[in-house]
Amino acid sequence: MEIDHFYAGLAGELEALTRDVPYLIANLANASALLWQRMEDINWAGFYLLQDGALVLGPFQGKPACIVIPLGKGVCGTAAALGQSQLVPDVHTFPGHIACDSASRSEVVVPLYAGNVLWGVLDIDSPTLGRFTREDQAGLEHFARTLEEVLGDLPIDKVGK
């Protein structure tokens, strides 16, 4: 799917913010701040990082959230276990959805890799039902691919398996 103008610009901004910065947490913190600043109608944007065999809360913007999500559980754990991004128009219909913020009604989660090694997920939530389209999903996948490209092998040194 073609990446729309908004997401092409967002990936460009991400690249400018993170290029040649050798610090994983700093880059993820700025990536979540960029999403928070630019995207409309969202209530959470951030990362869960694979540590000790589960997804552990990483840098984010929004309300305090669940700390540990087992692989295969909730939208984040499902995206990580399947290795496929998840577009959920209504979280109340997603089996096993984990409600960190009861205001969340829809979300997109994209798994993150270094080579073929999973190291985390990107999670974006909205208080609006059906907030995200297939174009948003493709745009956020593009954002994730850009992030993977700038980070290279950095997550593998920092994130336990």
Ligand code: SME
């Ligand atoms: N909604 C997620 C949990 C994480 S929070 O939304 C930040 C899920 O079901 O995986």
